[in-house]
Amino acid sequence: MEHALQVEILKELMGQLDAGKNIDAGVQYRMPTTSYICPEIAAKERESFFRNHPQLIGLSGDLPKPGSYLTMNDFGIPILATRDKSGEFHAFLNACRHRSVQVASESRGQKSVFMCPFHSWSYANTGDLINIPDEDHFGAIDKSCHGLIELPAVERDGLLWVHPSVDGKLDVDELLGEELAAEFASYDITRHQFVGEKTIEMELNWKFANDTFGETYHFGKLHKDTLGRLYYGNNLHLKEFGRHHRFVTANRGIDALRNMPEEEWNISQGTFVLYHLFPNVQFLVDKNTATLIRIYPDAENPGRSVTRISFYYTPEVIAAVEAEQSAGGKVEDVYDYEGRQGVIGGIEASMEVFYSTVEREDYLMGEMQQRAAQTGMLKEILFGRNEPALHHFHQNYREALGQPALQPVEPA
Numbered sequence: 001m002e003h004a005l006q007v008e009i010l011k012e013l014m015g016q017l018d019a020g021k022n023i024d025a026g027v028q029y030r031m032p033t034t035s036y037i038c039p040e041i042a043a044k045e046r047e048s049f050f051r052n053h054p055q056l057i058g059l060s061g062d063l064p065k066p067g068s069y070l071t072m073n074d075f076g077i078p079i080l081a082t083r084d085k086s087g088e089f090h091a092f093l094n095a096c097r098h099r100s101v102q103v104a105s106e107s108r109g110q111k112s113v114f115m116c117p118f119h120s121w122s123y124a125n126t127g128d129l130i131n132i133p134d135e136d137h138f139g140a141i142d143k144s145c146h147g148l149i150e151l152p153a154v155e156r157d158g159l160l161w162v163h164p165s166v167d168g169k170l171d172v173d174e175l176l177g178e179e180l181a182a183e184f185a186s187y188d189i190t191r192h193q194f195v196g197e198k199t200i201e202m203e204l205n206w207k208f209a210n211d212t213f214g215e216t217y218h219f220g221k222l223h224k225d226t227l228g229r230l231y232y233g234n235n236l237h238l239k240e241f242g243r244h245h246r247f248v249t250a251n252r253g254i255d256a257l258r259n260m261p262e263e264e265w266n267i268s269q270g271t272f273v274l275y276h277l278f279p280n281v282q283f284l285v286d287k288n289t290a291t292l293i294r295i296y297p298d299a300e301n302p303g304r305s306v307t308r309i310s311f312y313y314t315p316e317v318i319a320a321v322e323a324e325q326s327a328g329g330k331v332e333d334v335y336d337y338e339g340r341q342g343v344i345g346g347i348e349a350s351m352e353v354f355y356s357t358v359e360r361e362d363y364l365m366g367e368m369q370q371r372a373a374q375t376g377m378l379k380e381i382l383f384g385r386n387e388p389a390l391h392h393f394h395q396n397y398r399e400a401l402g403q404p405a406l407q408p409v410e411p412a
């Protein structure tokens, strides 16, 4: 992110903190709870946003070298993603051309040849069918026409994109827009290495999960003993990029910047920067670290979802964390803000802190919201003037699904 923009955002947040005023959209909305419980809406979402929509499946660091692969089954079709020996990224339907069994079953690893467990047909990581056992018994087929089914796949500025349909349109420039694409390019995300992942499967609609990342109003309340010790809450800089947005909020490190010359200000010392990529991705990123949060609906039940959280650090940060840990850093230190929150105490410990806050605090709220919505008695919930990222997401969502826009609440 350009330095002038970092300064502008930091000043805006300092101003909000000084004035004791959160961001103000000037409008409130009522949101129908049917959106979180209705099976017909859920089926439409899966079709529009998951089965037929470009998917960000990970970062370049998830496929760190030639022969790396990933599998997933989160958005309706089984995917095998690979990096071939020339370094090129591919995505395939994870299904053998003989009798359609998955050719890779581990979630990630190193492998250049994938052998189907059923009859041992083998495929290269370019998708080429390379061996059919007992071929003389099976009978001749043209191997060149029976490679793995390849899907549109693009690796751009450290992000791995896939379209789950063979003839799906995957235009990353159009999807992100020039401004957001340039901002992502500025983070050098190709340098971020995968260090671990956590999965949360809970009884809440995927949008309730998504919504917990959409305001800072709750930081000092729900998270008062955890994240609230690091972040002020009740302050937000929001920038929309089409259906996506950037969400920046101050941590307590912002105070140290006030005594420093502006040329030395660094946004990641005083805030966290989170991008919402429509519809289901939350992406926290700076030049040193990244956390990718992908939220998926359950295929059967609108009241369930799966959240995959992947963590990445640059090699320099990994080395620094390991040195810190061998010097005796503890998990408790994660909350002693020194401009390095989230990594002190070791990689495992900092992943645990992040994941457990989401699971035990935010998503616990989401499960209660879900239960109340499912009674059918609570027809609507409210989004306040201080929750504009939620307005943005839900208005986009409704437009994309062909639903009428939310109407502003009449001022009291």
Ligand SMILES: [Fe+2]
Pocket: 212, 218, 219, 222, 223, 362
């Ligand atoms: Fe939260």
